[in-house]
Amino acid sequence: MKFSIVTASYNAANELLRTARSIAKQSYRDFEWIVVDGASSDGTKKLFKEYHPEFAAAFTSEPDAGIYNALNKGIARISGDWVLFLGAGDELFASDTLQILSEYLPHVDASKTLVYGDVHEVGNQDNLVLKVRNERWEGLDGPWVIGRPVLPCHQGVLHRAQIFTDGFRFDEKLKIAADNELLLRELIAGRGCKIDQVVAKFLRGGISSGNTNRARMIFECIAVNWKIGIFWRRPIYQVILLLAAAVKPYLQR
Template sequence: MKQIKTEPVITIITSTFNAVSALSITIDSIRNQNYTNIQWIIIDGKSTDGTVELINKNEDIIDFWLSERDEGIYDAWNKGVKHIKGEWVIFLGAGDVLYSNNVLSNMASHLSDAFPKYNLVYGKVDVVNDDNESVADWGEPWELLKNKTESIRIALPPHPGSFLHVSFFCEKKYLFPTSLKIAGDTHSLMTAVIDKEPLFVPIYIDKMLFGGVSTTGKNLLLIIKELKFINQEFNVNLPFFIYYWNLSKIYIKAFVNIVFPEKIIGSLYNSFLKVKYRFK
């Protein structure tokens, strides 16, 4: 007898803190999805700007939420993980926008029979600038990606375009390391791809804002520290020249961010993006 594939429940986990304007954008994006098997979890860090009131007004599409003080985004995600009822999980930030109204319905057909061969299924992310102009793509087939490096780590699927199977959190009992403040998503993706090779689906999942230099000089230095820790934990050794060449570029970017005002750097970088990708 031929087995009938069922539409999987997709869990979305979002952390917020004083993000009322950004969250309203994500609410519209999720509300407009034509896929109904969605569980949306919001973990708020005790916001005082109206975020909680906005959540209350949209409880019809929010399955679980709480608002209490936390230790950061990864602590919030860990709280959300405890309430997963779906088969596949994606983490969307406040302000994230699903690429189209049928993103989840398109992905559902691929997710329905992906497990147990795959515990990570990912698509593409459309990178946009401040004017909502598409400037770059993020995400390519694993056959190409697995042989590359990004920054001072191995190349990984784009986290905003990645769906992790619930077994990753329930059976393997994975939690994001709260000792990491920036690279926790890198840690989860590396854990997943080392366990099993992921499946790439050539579908745009998310729109991600690339508005200027996205991190401060201080955060760039923290990224270096955390990525070194992750490489050591997973016994990752990049080629000597590639590692130190990429490391030097991060240090230069951090120095520029520290010396020059962030607004000036961001404005110049946005202008550069418009010129570089104007024929995309």
């Protein structure tokens, strides 16, 4: 069994090295790490190749149109059986994480395209666990947050490569929440399953984390709901959120 790990980065040299250290120490070695860098100007390419030459062959650096454009470039290069998306600064939970997953995944029902575990949200300096992300899919009638049903943390989700070889690509018009479409599509169809395993450490502070991007996150989440046909499950709730997100910047002046 082979894993494909895909990372998009931009001007995040130190964070990318953090991810590299995590992946380099994996005891299970049948994996590829595809890094798509957006032509960073902070020395990412030089540092990466200096400190982790073993991954240099799968590292590319060129201008892109955002995170999902970069991830789509990475998806086009995968050769593994299962795909995991890690951001720059994210880590696999432990040195035996891929080994544990390699023993579990062959026994997953062939109809399941997503397998997800827990994620520890950590701080940059001390790696202190700030939050345990153990969200579980409870369906469209379960709890909703930021305008959409509760979803597992994407860094903890393993995707069958068949999803992408069959043609799925992230919607590049979206800049923060395009992964919601993939997760919702598969989970609504009953093709996901939860495992009792911590998969990754998620470095707090990504593009979707701050208040600055919260309004955009809400807009994009609701746009995805409309696209896949679930907007009408809770339309009043979503309209209220949209109005609040639109008005809040004016109230803060």
